Amino acid sequence: MTTTARTPDPRTLGDHTWQGRAACRSTEARQVDPELFFPEPDEMDLINAAKTLCAQCPVRPTCLDAALENGDRDGIRGGMTEEEREPLHRNLPHRLDYSRVNAAIAGRDIHLTDAERRAVVRAAYAADTPASRLAWILKITEEHADKLYRRARREIRNRTLAKTESLATPKPKTPTRDALRAAA
Numbered sequence: 617m618t619t620t621a622r623t624p625d626p627r628t629l630g631d632h633t634w635q636g637r638a639a640c641r642s643t644e645a646r647q648v649d650p651e652l653f654f655p656e657p658d659e660m661d662l663i664n665a666a667k668t669l670c671a672q673c674p675v676r677p678t679c680l681d682a683a684l685e686n687g688d689r690d691g692i693r694g695g696m697t698e699e700e701r702e703p704l705h706r707n708l709p710h711r712l713d714y715s716r717v718n719a720a721i722a723g724r725d726i727h728l729t730d731a732e733r734r735a736v737v738r739a740a741y742a743a744d745t746p747a748s749r750l751a752w753i754l755k756i757t758e759e760h761a762d763k764l765y766r767r768a769r770r771e772i773r774n775r776t777l778a779k780t781e782s783l784a785t786p787k788p789k790t791p792t793r794d795a796l797r798a799a800a
Contacts, residue, residue, distance in 0.1 A: 626716045626726045627678055634682075639673035654691040663697060670695035684708050685727045720753055721745075728754075741768040 627634060635641065642648045648669070655662035670676055670692065680694020684704055693701065712731040719726055720736050721743075728736065733754060740750045751761040 626713075626719045626724065627682070628725045629727060634675045634678045637675050638679065639669050653693075657697075657699075663692065666692040667695055680704075723753070737764045737768050741765050741772075 640648050640650075640653065652662060652666050652669070655666065670679075673679065673695070676695050678694075680696060680701075682688070683693035683701065685708075687705070689698055689701070689705065691698065696704075709730040711729045712735060714735070716726055716728060717732050717735045717739060720728055720732070721739055736753060737750065740753070747761040747765055748758050750756075750764065751758045754761070754764075756764075
């Protein structure tokens with residue numbers, strides 16, 4: 617299970633307001649060439665220039681998050697090249713950021729990874745959240761929410777049984793030094 621550092625305020629689905637605060641946004645006072653963010657792999661000067669601009673950006677984590685969630689694999693996004701982002705793209709379904717889980721439970725409409733969706737189900741189950749509310753949070757049917765609750769209940773039961781069995785099974789004793797000498 618992979619965890620990530622907390623991102624500031626997970627953005628809601630369809631929210632692009634953060635782009636207005638991006639350092640790469642051209643203004644009348646400062647023109648930024650968008651091609652700067654699409655260099656060839658061997659154009660190190662352009663890559664470094666783009667990364668320098670990204671390092672100053674107040675929305676860099678949100679930009680990276682958006683690139684991952686939207687599957688943007690081209691160009692420099694969130695201060696990372698295509699090659700640097702590739703492992704993050706590959707591991708995205710396993711990302712588990714509890715600030716995002718909590719935001720979803722609080723009713724924010726955000727993109728959740730598979731791992732975060734499972735965490736929402738477990739948290740909602742533990743809090744006795746009605747299946748209708750879970751269905752609304754995850755945008756699924758109430759029947760599907762009931763099924764997810766049954767699965768969560770079964771996982772918790774199986775985990776409890778496994779712990780009980782491991783505590784009940786006596787561990788083999790390691791012979792002491794004196795017992796080994798006596799046997800010799």
